[in-house]
Amino acid sequence: DWTPASFIETTVAQLKEKIGDDKVVLGLSGGVDSTVAGVLLNKAIGDKLTCIFVDNGLLRKNEFEAVLDSYKGMGLNVIGVNSKDRFYKDLAGITDPEQKRKIIGRDFIEVFDEEAHKIQDVKWLGQGTIYPDVIESVSVNGPSATIKSHHNVGGLPEKMNLKVVEPLNLLFKDEVRRVGKALGIKDELLGRHPFPGPGLGIRILSDITPEKVRILQEADYIFINGLKEWGLYDDVWQAGVMLLPVQSVGVMGDERTYENVVALRAVMSTDGMTADWVHLPYEFLAKMSNEIINKVRGINRVVYDISSKPPATIEWE
Ligand code: XMP
Numbered sequence: 100d101w102t103p104a105s106f107i108e109t110t111v112a113q114l115k116e117k118i119g120d121d122k123v124v125l126g127l128s129g130g131v132d133s134t135v136a137g138v139l140l141n142k143a144i145g146d147k148l149t150c151i152f153v154d155n156g157l158l159r160k161n162e163f164e165a166v167l168d169s170y171k172g173m174g175l176n177v178i179g180v181n182s183k184d185r186f187y188k189d190l191a192g193i194t195d196p197e198q199k200r201k202i203i204g205r206d207f208i209e210v211f212d213e214e215a216h217k218i219q220d221v222k223w224l225g226q227g228t229i230y231p232d233v234i235e236s237v238s239v240n241g242p243s244a245t246i247k248s249h250h251n252v253g254g255l256p257e258k259m260n261l262k263v264v265e266p267l268n269l270l271f272k273d274e275v276r277r278v279g280k281a282l283g284i285k286d287e288l289l290g291r292h293p294f295p296g297p298g299l300g301i302r303i304l305s306d307i308t309p310e311k312v313r314i315l316q317e318a319d320y321i322f323i324n325g326l327k328e329w330g331l332y333d334d335v336w337q338a339g340v341m342l343l344p345v346q347s348v349g350v351m352g353d354e355r356t357y358e359n360v361v362a363l364r365a366v367m368s369t370d371g372m373t374a375d376w377v378h379l380p381y382e383f384l385a386k387m388s389n390e391i392i393n394k395v396r397g398i399n400r401v402v403y404d405i406s407s408k409p410p411a412t413i414e415w416e
Contacts, residue, residue: 101274103281107139110266114143118223123264124215125225126207126255127152127177128296129166131289132227132267135279137175139266140225142282148225150175151214153207156183156309157298159323160316169288182210183309190300190307196416199307203297208255215259224261228268229275231370272370292337293371301416305344310397315342317395318361325387326365335377338365341404341415349399358399363387366413374408 123140127133127150140148152170154163167179189202215221267275279289295301299319303311319340326332341362349356363384368374388401404411 103274103277106270106274106278107142107281110139111143114140114264114266118144118147118264121147121222122218122220123148123223123225124218124221124261125150125227126211127166127170127175128227128294129158129162129291130227130294131272131279131291132229132275134170134227134284134288135275135282136225136227136265136267137170137177138173138282138284139278140264141173141175146176148176149215149218149221150177151211152177152179153210153214154179154181154183155186155203155207155298155300156312157186157203157300157307159294159299160320169285173284178214180210180214182206185210186300187307187309192306194306196301199300199416200297203300207296208258211255212259222262223264224255224259226263226265228265229270229272230268231271233268290333292332292335294339295414301414302339303342304415305342311342314359314395314397315340315361318342318391318398321390321394322363322387325383325390329380329383331379331383334367335365336368336374337371337413338363338377339414340364347400351399356399359397360400360402361391361398362402362404362415364404364413364415366408368408368413371413372408374413376405376407379403 123144125133125137125140125148127137129152137148137150150170152167163179167177170177186203186206189206190199193199193202270278276289280286299312299315300307303315322340323338326335326338341364343360343362345360346357347360349358365377365379366374367377384403391398391401
């Protein structure tokens with residue numbers, strides 16, 4: 100019978116056996132999978148594991164600092180790398196979504212590789228790959244998988260010439276969560292919504308600038324905190340805000356304004372392959388709209404996305 104406790108026991112033993120005294124490097128993202136993989140590896144090999152967490156400048160507001168703190172609290176040996184400027188510079192003027200994904204994926208690999216090379220004698224690359232990722236990458240050349248290139252960091256092991264260790268590659272998401280819980284990882288972290296690797300970069304529907312990122316972070320912060328405060332966060336599979344490349348006319352006092360529109364998105368799903376938009380209460384949407392327009396300079400209109408997948412995707416890019 101599969102239980103989290105027995106999985107942890109056998110996996111830790113296997114990892115010790117496989118890795119021995121070698122050093123392992125692992126990229127953390129703040130998400131459930133990489134976190135559980137990190138804690139599991141840490142349990143097996145302790146400080147022989149070095150984790151790297153890259154700030155690509157496209158994370159949620161305060162995310163980098165908060166997540167880095169909680170990783171340190173879990174006893175992980177983690178290096179936080181602030182690479183915002185590098186990403187912003189390389190993304191300047193880029194509007195095509197696939198081009199953005201390529202640049203973000205490539206920069207991540209380069210930054211990660213540079214940091215990993217500062218550690219002597221690393222032999223292994225740890226990854227939080229789970230079973231559905233394995234299946235999905237089998238069909239990567241199929242027509243559906245090429246709609247968007249999700250596997251942004253697929254080139255990492257080849258580039259680094261490391262052996263790969265993926266302790267979660269036979270688990271489904273709910274099993275990963277149960278293992279995480281048994282490892283003592285906080286519910287707050289285990290219950291987090293999925294967040295795409297390219298982050299807010301694919302929620303800014305035009306070229307990316309630090310100012311647009313700031314505006315989107317503020318709006319996203321209000322929406323996500325609102326969901327939590329209203330007890331709606333756990334009823335939603337994923338939520339976020341899109342900054343549209345559209346300006347519209349508004350009024351503020353007796354002034355005419357001509358500013359940006361954001362779209363709120365909240366979906367229910369099991370695996371992200373199909374999704375339904377969530378019927379959030381009107382009172383909640385009204386409150387979010389008011390707060391965002393009043394508090395976020397640069398936004399004067401909020402709309403709610405009522406499209407399901409298919410045919411609409413969850414992200415707008
Ligand atoms: P879509 O927009 O295709 O999203 O309906 C399905 C799920 O995948 C996430 N997503 C990505 N994740 N890199 C990622 O790591 C990406 O390029 C990417 N694009 C979409 C999306 O957030 C949703 O959970």
